[in-house]
Amino acid sequence: MKIGLLGFGVVGRGVYEIVNARADMHIAKVLCLEDISLPDAEAVQDFKQILEDDSIDTVVEAMGGLHPAYEFVSAALDAGKNVVTSNKALVCTFYDQLLPLALEKGVLLRATAAVGGGIGWLSELERSRRVQAIREVGGIMNGTCNYILDNMTRLGLGYGEALKQAQSLGYAEANPSTDVDGIDTWHKVILSSNVAFGVSLEKDTVPVAGIANITAADVESFTVHGLVCKLISTGKRTEDGYSAYVQPTLVSAGSLEAAVPLNYNLITFLGESSEKMSFYGQGAGRYPTAYNVVQDLVDVLSGKGFYAPYGGKAAAKNDQAMAYYVRGGWDGAAAEDWGSGVVTEPVPVDAMHRWLKAHPQAFAAGIRE
Amino acid sequence: MKIGLLGFGVVGRGVYEIVNARADMHIAKVLCLEDISLPDAEAVQDFKQILEDDSIDTVVEAMGGLHPAYEFVSAALDAGKNVVTSNKALVCTFYDQLLPLALEKGVLLRATAAVGGGIGWLSELERSRRVQAIREVGGIMNGTCNYILDNMTRLGLGYGEALKQAQSLGYAEANPSTDVDGIDTWHKVILSSNVAFGVSLEKDTVPVAGIANITAADVESFTVHGLVCKLISTGKRTEDGYSAYVQPTLVSAGSLEAAVPLNYNLITFLGESSEKMSFYGQGAGRYPTAYNVVQDLVDVLSGKGFYAPYGGKAAAKNDQAMAYYVRGGWDGAAAEDWGSGVVTEPVPVDAMHRWLKAHPQAFAAGIRE
Numbered sequence: 001m002k003i004g005l006l007g008f009g010v011v012g013r014g015v016y017e018i019v020n021a022r023a024d025m026h027i028a029k030v031l032c033l034e035d036i037s038l039p040d041a042e043a044v045q046d047f048k049q050i051l052e053d054d055s056i057d058t059v060v061e062a063m064g065g066l067h068p069a070y071e072f073v074s075a076a077l078d079a080g081k082n083v084v085t086s087n088k089a090l091v092c093t094f095y096d097q098l099l100p101l102a103l104e105k106g107v108l109l110r111a112t113a114a115v116g117g118g119i120g121w122l123s124e125l126e127r128s129r130r131v132q133a134i135r136e137v138g139g140i141m142n143g144t145c146n147y148i149l150d151n152m153t154r155l156g157l158g159y160g161e162a163l164k165q166a167q168s169l170g171y172a173e174a175n176p177s178t179d180v181d182g183i184d185t186w187h188k189v190i191l192s193s194n195v196a197f198g199v200s201l202e203k204d205t206v207p208v209a210g211i212a213n214i215t216a217a218d219v220e221s222f223t224v225h226g227l228v229c230k231l232i233s234t235g236k237r238t239e240d241g242y243s244a245y246v247q248p249t250l251v252s253a254g255s256l257e258a259a260v261p262l263n264y265n266l267i268t269f270l271g272e273s274s275e276k277m278s279f280y281g282q283g284a285g286r287y288p289t290a291y292n293v294v295q296d297l298v299d300v301l302s303g304k305g306f307y308a309p310y311g312g313k314a315a316a317k318n319d320q321a322m323a324y325y326v327r328g329g330w331d332g333a334a335a336e337d338w339g340s341g342v343v344t345e346p347v348p349v350d351a352m353h354r355w356l357k358a359h360p361q362a363f364a365a366g367i368r369e
Numbered sequence: 370m371k372i373g374l375l376g377f378g379v380v381g382r383g384v385y386e387i388v389n390a391r392a393d394m395h396i397a398k399v400l401c402l403e404d405i406s407l408p409d410a411e412a413v414q415d416f417k418q419i420l421e422d423d424s425i426d427t428v429v430e431a432m433g434g435l436h437p438a439y440e441f442v443s444a445a446l447d448a449g450k451n452v453v454t455s456n457k458a459l460v461c462t463f464y465d466q467l468l469p470l471a472l473e474k475g476v477l478l479r480a481t482a483a484v485g486g487g488i489g490w491l492s493e494l495e496r497s498r499r500v501q502a503i504r505e506v507g508g509i510m511n512g513t514c515n516y517i518l519d520n521m522t523r524l525g526l527g528y529g530e531a532l533k534q535a536q537s538l539g540y541a542e543a544n545p546s547t548d549v550d551g552i553d554t555w556h557k558v559i560l561s562s563n564v565a566f567g568v569s570l571e572k573d574t575v576p577v578a579g580i581a582n583i584t585a586a587d588v589e590s591f592t593v594h595g596l597v598c599k600l601i602s603t604g605k606r607t608e609d610g611y612s613a614y615v616q617p618t619l620v621s622a623g624s625l626e627a628a629v630p631l632n633y634n635l636i637t638f639l640g641e642s643s644e645k646m647s648f649y650g651q652g653a654g655r656y657p658t659a660y661n662v663v664q665d666l667v668d669v670l671s672g673k674g675f676y677a678p679y680g681g682k683a684a685a686k687n688d689q690a691m692a693y694y695v696r697g698g699w700d701g702a703a704a705e706d707w708g709s710g711v712v713t714e715p716v717p718v719d720a721m722h723r724w725l726k727a728h729p730q731a732f733a734a735g736i737r738e
Binding site for chain 2 (some may be wrong): 018091118120121123124127128130131132154254255256257259260261265270271272273274275276277278279280281285287290291292294295298
């Protein structure tokens with residue numbers, strides 16, 4: 001296997017290191033805008049040098065971002081090259097373009113590191129599908145949010161302070177919106193649902209609420225009530241289709257999710273035969289992410305492509321009701337007043353997300369039964 | 370794939386159901402001592418009717434126990450049939466017979482359900498080995514012990530009461546020794562270490578201590594000190610070889626292990642690139658176990674055999690020291706007195722297990738840092 005590696009940042013360097021220790025694959029060229037020199041690979045600054053090199057059969061995309069990642073990956077697939085990527089935004093956003101293109105061209109596309117980083121999550125969904133139907137996927141899919149919420153809960157920090165700490169450790173970006181507004185988790189749960197259920201969820205039917213408005217007073221209330229707040233994603237089959245959403249969620253202090261520390265992930269599926277299965281590990285970081293990129297390369301070597309068939313478009317329907325903790329002008333029916341906020345009577349998920357869009361300063365968290 | 374199924378109990382019936390819904394495999398004969406009649410398979414009472422049927426290419430062993438399971442499985446391998454089993458005692462006890470035999474005969478042997486039931490644990494170790502070295506395996510591998518310890522911790526039950534509850538729910542046998550004395554966990558950690566490290570651990574170098582002597586007063590002490598007791602297995606590479614043992618272990622009340630409820634399992638590996646990865650799910654039960662048996666059958670269809678090469682014999686060395694909680698005549702150095710028992714100064718693991726053998730009424734639990 002001769003590889004063209006796009007990007008030489010955190011993940012790209014990790015992939016380079018792991019691949020260089022192997023005999024069954026070789027990174028021939030590395031696309032990198034900086035002027036680098038590598039002992040075992042040619043550094044190039046123009047993607048064409050990889051695209052037009054017929055000896056390169058597989059492209060690893062480790063640049064991140066949507067553009068030019070999408071153009072490069074599409075061109076590589078179109079040119080008959082296999083593609084492995086860790087880019088969840090890319091695969092989620094262009095699911096309806098990339099999957100059909102790979103199928104049409106008869107090439108292999110894999111993206112295990114895109115959800116769960118070092119966790120073999122998409123690959124386990126793929127394995128699971130061989131024997132059972134999956135009913136539900138979801139969990140803690142973003143290490144940045146978990147780090148912030150965990151430090152707020154354990155150390156009593158305010159949101160701003162916890163975010164700063166995450167930033168100083170490199171767990172959060174200078175502009176943390178993709179993480180704290182739940183966008184990263186949203187990409188991941190859509191991708192997971194698509195693989196688990198063999199569909200292509202219509203993204204605008206999957207609502208997302210983030211953690212940016214949470215305060216120390218909210219967290220104090222949760223602790224008093226034996227609850228812990230986590231950013232949790234849900235994707236499930238329902239009687240009449242699918243439901244999918246991302247929102248802060250209050251879980252019991254004794255639950256497995258509540259015990260997830262620091263920047264770890266915990267992702268769960270419910271299978272018809274296996275029942276509940278959860279996967280815990282590093283959802284990001286150089287070596288965990290690079291590990292699953294190389295796992296994908298090994299699978300490409302044995303002819304494995306995408307995890308599930310490309311399914312038809314499906315809208316998520318989120319009209320099931322649950323109780324929420326809300327702070328910030330809730331005008332609906334309230335069941336309890338916790339001082340810092342109220343607990344609502346059951347509200348349909350989609351209605352609560354519409355209300356949150358209209359009240360951008362408010363904070364809400366679903367209460368898991 | 371034409372299958373001979375040995376045993377029609379909890380697991381066997383689950384396998385039968387799942388396989389019958391598939392087009393790529395067929396259970397032709399079922400060995401069952403009771404007189405049953407099945408619509409899609411021939412019920413036989415003599416193993417020879419399966420062994421000597423050349424049209425049967427694969428045998429599923431779901432009888433449990435060592436004999437005649439070992440004789441049947443060996444004969445099947447010897448006759449050129451692939452074997453899938455969920456029997457941890459069998460594969461652990463006869464590792465040095467079954468693996469070489471399968472290799473010699475060029476047939477496939479798999480046993481994913483033997484560790485973790487429905488968790489794809491051995492199969493994930495197999496996947497992991499393709500890209501990284503594994504440093505450590507272990508965790509909560511026995512649902513019966515977890516159920517008993519969890520109920521003692523959460524409900525304040527005594528050991529006898531918690532055991533009775535587990536028995537009444539079918540989680541513990543009438544003679545619970547295999548579970549509560551740690552034998553089941555011992556089989557599983559030896560098997561996991563063998564696969565993870567590509568060795569064959571000498572079983573008598575792996576000490577095991579169980580939970581049968583724990584009391585409500587012990588558990589109360591642990592709670593006061595922010596600790597939770599779990600039966601935890603450990604297998605790891607060390608600087609000069611391997612270490613492996615099973616013992617009650619005190620973990621922090623906020624840890625992931627402490628949050629494992631009821632009869633669930635939580636198994637962990639530490640990989641060089643992936644770092645810590647944990648797997649949570651049903652370690653037993655009809656459908657979870659049958660699920661992984663059928664996963665193995667799918668893998669056999671694609672030519673996958675055992676998870677790791679058959680490695681050389683290796684002795685575990687357990688001379689590393691840790692602090693223990695001990696009750697029952699500890700005469701060594703103590704660092705703290707907790708009333709119900711003492712906390713020792715660091716003691717080598719092997720020394721503590723020797724002491725426990727000489728003091729069969731005592732209870733000890735390693736304290737995880």
